[in-house]
Amino acid sequence: MTTSSRKLDHIRICLEKSVETSPRPFDDLMLIHRALPEISDSEIDTSCRFLGRKIKAPLMITGMTGGHPEAREININLAVAAQEMGVALGLGSQRAALEDPRQVETFSMVREVAPDVPIVGNIGAVQLRDSGSEVLDRLAEMIDADAMAVHLNFLQESVQPEGDRDASGILETIASACSSVPVIVKETGAGISGEVASELLEAGVKIIDVSGVGGTSWSTVEAFRAEEAGDKESLNLGRIFKSWGIPTPVSVVECASTGAEVISSGGVRNGIDVAKSLALGASMAGMALPMLAPASRGPRDVEKAIKECISALRMSMFLTGCRDLSKLRSAQVVILGRTREILEQRGFDIRKFSIYKEMAR
Numbered sequence: 001m002t003t004s005s006r007k008l009d010h011i012r013i014c015l016e017k018s019v020e021t022s023p024r025p026f027d028d029l030m031l032i033h034r035a036l037p038e039i040s041d042s043e044i045d046t047s048c049r050f051l052g053r054k055i056k057a058p059l060m061i062t063g064m065t066g067g068h069p070e071a072r073e074i075n076i077n078l079a080v081a082a083q084e085m086g087v088a089l090g091l092g093s094q095r096a097a098l099e100d101p102r103q104v105e106t107f108s109m110v111r112e113v114a115p116d117v118p119i120v121g122n123i124g125a126v127q128l129r130d131s132g133s134e135v136l137d138r139l140a141e142m143i144d145a146d147a148m149a150v151h152l153n154f155l156q157e158s159v160q161p162e163g164d165r166d167a168s169g170i171l172e173t174i175a176s177a178c179s180s181v182p183v184i185v186k187e188t189g190a191g192i193s194g195e196v197a198s199e200l201l202e203a204g205v206k207i208i209d210v211s212g213v214g215g216t217s218w219s220t221v222e223a224f225r226a227e228e229a230g231d232k233e234s235l236n237l238g239r240i241f242k243s244w245g246i247p248t249p250v251s252v253v254e255c256a257s258t259g260a261e262v263i264s265s266g267g268v269r270n271g272i273d274v275a276k277s278l279a280l281g282a283s284m285a286g287m288a289l290p291m292l293a294p295a296s297r298g299p300r301d302v303e304k305a306i307k308e309c310i311s312a313l314r315m316s317m318f319l320t321g322c323r324d325l326s327k328l329r330s331a332q333v334v335i336l337g338r339t340r341e342i343l344e345q346r347g348f349d350i351r352k353f354s355i356y357k358e359m360a361r
Contacts, residue, residue, distance in 0.1 A: 191246025214267025256281030271312025
């Protein structure tokens with residue numbers, strides 16, 4: 001099967017099937033309500049800078065699709081909406097464009113319709129290793145990217161019958177690539193630990209997209225593909241590993257503790273989740289699956305989804321007494337349930353996110 005055909009399978013399955021993990025880790029987090037916010041809603045400023053560009057909210061449409069002619073319209077709709085709403089845009093893997101130059105156009109037109117917002121390209125770590133780090137410049141030039149995401153998807157590759165299970169030499173490859181365009185390392189639904197984040201920082205990476213457990217399970221997506229192909233072994237593996245990995249809030253805390261700039265993605269479904277992410281230490285939040293169905297309909301539907309997310313973020317900031325994002329990052333958040341248990345087992349003092357923050361206000 002070609003990469004292009006596989007990408008189309010992924011789009012179809014994500015639109016038609018239930019591919020999200022449960023329960024939601026973000027439900028373990030509670031922002032502390034301030035009955036006396038002492039601010040006006042009109043004062044609230046959600047703007048920030050990302051990759052040298054000013055955006056209207058700390059939100060990124062994270063990489064979803066590309067590499068198939070039918071994905072072109074989805075990418076255009078996402079780009080139009082990102083430009084209109086002033087948020088960052090990440091593209092799906094450009095691997096198909098490396099293999100088939102005819103697919104370049106499914107990616108390259110996004111900068112034409114989104115000239116002012118940060119755009120992040122995307123390539124798998126294995127493809128980067130096999131093609132050589134110099135390919136990163138070519139991929140960035142293809143879309144006039146502000147940065148390139150190098151994605152780690154070894155769980156997904158392990159479930160795919162055609163997957164690449166050779167992860168040797170990846171860290172060295174990433175280190176070599178960091179001397180080129182700005183590099184963001186992102187997982188694809190299984191999260192990144194503090195130990196790996198430290199290794200990435202030493203390699204020269206400054207931004208990490210955790211993409212943890214809580215959103216789309218690519219193991220589940222591959223299980224659906226295997227079921228359609230009659231591949232019982234891959235189907236069973238995909239189901240067994242559905243919830244494998246590090247929950248997004250845990251991964252945010254772990255990666256932020258290393259000093260990395262963190263993008264919180266994986267189960268971010270609304271503006272409250274964005275606010276919780278920033279209170280945990282992230283600088284940005286990313287959403288993919290919630291934007292896919294709207295993008296299949298048109299840019300106005302994507303704009304509506306983004307607007308709803310930003311409105312909920314603003315309301316969360318008002319109800320926690322936060323005029324701007326720097327205040328939101330010092331907002332109290334109580335951590336409960338499994339997320340609390342994991343963080344405590346990993347050696348984190350979760351009180352610093354609640355009572356200690358209030359003492360420092």
